Amino acid sequence: MLSRRTFTLAAAAAATLPGQQPQAQPAPQSNIRVSVNEVIVPVTVTDEKNRFVSDLDAGDFEIFDEGRKQKISYFSREGKQPVVVGFLLDLSNQSRLHWKTYQEAAKELVWNLLPGDKKYSGYLIGYHTEAELMVNTTSDSDQITDRIAKLKPSGGAALFDSIYMACTRRSLVKGEPIEPRRILIIIGDGHDNASKKTMDEVLELAQRNLVTVYGVSTVAFGFSSEGEKILEKLALETGGRVLYPLQGLYKDVSGYLSTPSDEGNYALKVGTGGYAAEIASGIFRSIAAVAGEITTQYIMRYIPDNTDQDKVFRKLEVRVPKLPLVKIRARTGYYPVGL
Secondary structure (H helix, E strand, C coil): CCCCCEEECHHHCCCCCCCCCCCCCCCCCCCCEEECCCEEEEEEEECCCCCECCCCCHHHCEEEECCEEECEEEEECCCCCCEEEEEEEECCHHHCCCHHHHHHHHHHHHHHHCCCCCCEEEEEEEECCCEEEEEEEECCHHHHHHHHHCCCCCCCCCHHHHHHHHHHCCCCCCCCCCCCEEEEEEEECCCCCCCCCCHHHHHHHHHHCCEEEEEEECCCCCCCCCHHHHHHHHHHHHCCCEECCCCCCCCCCCCHHHCCCCCCCCCCCCCCHHHHHHHHHHHHHHHHHHHHHHCCCEEEEECCCCCCCCCCCEEEEEECCCCCCCEEECCCEECCCCC
């Protein structure tokens, strides 16, 4: 966010204050005033083999705001940085196929990211025909995993409404979005058929709230979903990424397409222990990758020298000039405060 003055964080205004109980009904919006004078840019750098590059210094990076190179005023590459994570779980009928495995994987992700330290917080939103704040912001992972264990999928999918709820209807942690940072992890296939909010509305809301979105897709091998484009857009424009744990099941199986079977040419037969084990392995690898990336980001801040206060959305670009082959993930832009 950008401002050289005190401003109103409208998107986060409806959240309750830390320590309050979650509201049975959405609380009326109120203003939360925060003093910020820097743009915050979390950055992930990976090499051509998708391994994290974690030994860079501030001098290795360049940040451009609307094409103008900026001076980095703050830089950190410390691991295990404080975060508040929203776990958004798809409870629609679409998630039934591998529900039990994803249920266990979601619990594993919660335990991984909320190890009991107060600097790590999270909350759970389940979405089907409607979005529901199931566990408000807490550092107690068991509160979230206990609720996940009791869930069953049914109905439609209100993904966009769940993102809106994550930005407006949960308790805040002191210091966010600077420290801790805000993360959303969507476990689902990305489709939406029940929301009142639109894609554009919630994407802007996420960008204004400095939220980084990650996706763990539940789309099965050999299938595709229109929701993939939604997940990819949400992640790309906020600096996250999407993982597809079920799409690479056969990458290490030689000649699987030439192995005949009644249900199709699959070397790992559906319904067998080998198939189930590979499904679980793929999902848990993706869970580990998301957790690893969240805690291995570089954090940079800068005070823009751009005085154009009328620009509604400003484009950002991060470069590592000395390493042209690395992949850089960072938010694509930001909304100046007050616009």
